[in-house]
Each structure stands twice: as C-alpha cells, then as structure tokens.
Amino acid sequence: MVAALLCGGQAEAGSEADEAQDRDAWRALVAFWFGGTDETLQHAGRALAAAEDPLGRALALATVGLARARNRDPVLTDPFDELEQVLRGRDQRDPAWWFARTLAAEAALTCAQVDRALALLPDSQVPSPWEGTAVEVLQRQLRVRALAFGGRIDHARHEVDALASVATTHDLARLAAGLRALVLGNAEPAGADATHALVADVAASPVRDDHVGRGSLLLAAFGAVATGDVRSAATLVLRAGGDASLSALTVVDQALGLELLVAVGELDGDQEAVRAWASLAAPLAAHPAAASTVLRIRAREAALLGDAGAAVLLAEQAVESAEAAGRAVEAAEGRVVLARSHLLARQVKEATRTLREAVSVADPGGHAAVRRSASQVLSTAGRRLPPVSAGGWSVLSPRERDVADLVLRGLDQHAIAQSLFLSPGTVRSHVSRILCAFGVGTRVGLLSAVGPRGDDPGRDPDDLTPRQRDVVGLLAQGRSNVEVAAALEISVKAVEKHVSDALVRWDAASRFELARQWLRAEAAVPAPPAATEPSPAGA
Structure with missing residues (x-):
C-alpha cells in the first residue's frame, strides 16, 4: 500500500492492515496523503485508542503526528516523546519497525520538529530492509529535507545526489527534482542556473493531487526563493495550496507559503496584498509548527507599514522560536527580516551584527543563500559582510x-x-x-598559506647562520616566537636575538619581510633533476 501511495496510486486503506489490527492507522495515512484533514484526525484518534501492541502503537502515534500537522487546532496530544520511547531499542533491520521509524520522522518533520525528525530516522549505517523500493525513496528524501531545513546544506547535497536514480526508477523524478532545487538553491551561487532549470521542470509537470505532488511543488518553490526568484516561488505555492488559504497543505507549509506571498507584496510595496495574506496567516499563530513563521509575517507587515519598533520585536521573537525548534533555515530568514527592521529603525550597527551572526551560523553548513541575502541587505546601508573564512581568492x-x-x-x-x-x-x-x-591572523600567515609574489629571487640563506636559518624558516611557516622556541628547544629570548640579527643581515624591516625573503629564496631554488633509469649493461 505504501508503495502505491508514493507512486500516486489510490491504495485500498486497510487492505494490508487487517491482520496487524491497525486498519485505522493506515486509513489515517491515506487520508493524510490525499489531504483529508478531518479524516486524518478521526482515523488517527481511533488508531491510538485501538492499538494493542508496540508496533501498532508506534504507527498510531505517528499518524497522530500527521494529524497534528494538518489541523490548525492541534487537539491531539503531542505524540513524539512517547513515540521515541516506543521506538527505542527496536530492531531497525525489521521492515515493519524500519518503516515505523520513517513514518514517525515524516510526522515530526511535517510538525516542523527538524532535530526530532533526524533523531527518529532509521540509522543510515543500518542497511535498509526496503532497499530498491519506493519506501526507501520516502526515507532518503525525508533525510534530505530534514538536513536542508536544518541548514546542513553540504550534507543534504551529498544525500540528494544519491537519490536521483532510485527516485526515477519509481516514477518519483519530480520529487527528486524539487529536492535538488531546494538544496542547490540554498548552496553556492553557481547552483542558481541549475536551480532555475529544475524549478521550471517541476512547474511544467502535471501536478499529482497528493502529498508527493504538492511536496514537489513546495520544494521547488523554496529552492526558487533561495535564489531570489520570489515570484516563481509564489506561483508554485498557489498551485500546491489549492486555494487562497493554501488549505491543501500542512499547517507549517501553509504558513511558509503565505510568507512567500507576503514577500511578493513587500517586493511590490503592495500594503493591501500584504495585509490580505497576513490576515490568512493569523489563525495559524497558535500552532507550534507555524508560530515562528507567523511572527516573521507580522514583522514584515509591520516594517512595510513603517512600524520599525514592532517589526524589530516581532522578528526577534521569530528568530528565538525558530532556533528553539532547530529550524536553521527559518532562523536565518528571521535574522534577515530582523536586520531589515533594524535598518528601518536606523540601527545600522545592530543590523550588521545580526547579519554577521546569521552568516557565522550558516557558512559552516554550506548554507550560502544566507550570505547572499545578508549581503544584499547590508549593501543598502553601504556595509559589507566579512568574507567566508578560509574561502580563499574566490570570496x-x-x-x-x-x-x-x-x-x-x-x-x-x-x-x-x-x-x-x-x-x-x-x-x-x-x-x-x-x-x-584565508583563515589566518597575520600577514606572515598569509605568506605561508599562499606564497609570496614578485620576481625578486629573495635573499641568500647562506648569509645567515645555521641557527638563524632554522629560526627564519619556522617564522616563514607562520610560527610565533614561543612556537619557534619550543620547536628548537631554545629560549624565547634566544629566538628574539636570532630574529634581530637576521633582520640586520638581510637588511629587512620586519618579520614579514624576513618570511617573504625566505619563501622567495625557497621558490628560486631549482628542483633537483629527475632520476633516470640506469642504462642496461652493454647498451
């Protein structure tokens, strides 16, 4: 049944579940898959009440999570603490338990609990008992989504590269394309053209009216907005959502989609449109999955209306809420909104500090879209971000x-x-x-990392004593006096004396010049001739 759902089929709810006494859990899953909000809630509640064994309870709790993800009023109790307890220690090599963990992780992610989703996923080191099937695609695409929304773009990129072939085999190529657009759009600038092509490919495809079809459109939309193409993203969101309230989507995706539509209104300075979309998002504020997004929407609205103080306060709350849930991408977006609000309040230093914090968090995970957005915002104030540490010449x-x-x-x-x-x-x-x-603290460190420039051959090392050559050679590696002393087993004062004498002998003005001359001299030394094979005897 699960394979049929993934591949777009209308599976018979309960056809595989009679013997396991979990018909309602499967019916809840089918209802969730095809957008049935009330039905998902009804069947999930029944499944939880009827569960008689640990596996049945795990599946029921997972469907409760899915029901919470679809319902604006989360009337069911948060299932994830108990779900973790039920799953703890279960054999992940067993296909049923492996699937239960995957379904639980999907429920956690649709409830915007990113860290929890990663923790619930089956261990990637355990061979999948569903290898080669559509169920394996479900698990692998889920890992990519969780890594990406958690800001770990480099890891997500590695995972998404391995997904394409197996997804195509199971007629899930559009899902893989949407995922790839999401990841590349948030990665380095060179990925923008590929992202646009992927977005266009997804947009041109027929829309499947199920969780996979809507998800493919949304993932492509999130990839588009990461490259700055907000208008294309908004069009995709409206197609996925089905109506103005985006009611076909989960609560978190409704909120994120409405924020994209607000962003288009911002772009055009259309206050009425922003107010209209923001009013549709307001009822979502009480849902834990949507709280941080609705705060950002309210901050954007306040900024457009000129209320800088309210915009700053709301954006600060949005960042705090997103960080608490492990939603790194949303926390970064919140910081960008916060910085814009600071600039509106003429608080340039605060805006600069906020965006520097954002890129310091995003850069290590390869989340380059944050740096692009932050640079654009700061440029309006005549400020710049520090370059990517250790990014080299390219940055x-x-x-x-x-x-x-x-x-x-x-x-x-x-x-x-x-x-x-x-x-x-x-x-x-x-x-x-x-x-x-270049990730160095001094000009000597720069020399050591990159090497000197210029045509001068450098000074003759033979002009120095053997000990002075030892000292200067270590200085040219970026070592401090203390480190040189430790390496040569001499005192720091002795190092200082050798440096002073070397400066005189080479007529150099600084330690930097000593290091540069040393490295130039090393570069000028010709390489020894390549060894040749001895000629055969009698040749």
Missing part, C-alpha cells in the same frame, strides 16, 4: 585581490594606498578581510 572582491597581491609582493600599507589610490584606512579594512578569507 575576495577584485579590489581585495589587488591589495592581497601587493601585500604578497612586500608593499606596506602606505605604499599600497598610494599605488591603488586608496586611503590607509581602506587598505587596513581590505587586509583584515583578506586575512579572514
């Missing part, structure tokens, strides 16, 4: 690359300023960003 601006090249050629701050017609302060700012981009 520097053309002017920063010019400055870096001159630093590596040995020019000091004033000489660089004169050469590039910049102020010394601007040069200092560029240098700090360059050091950050």
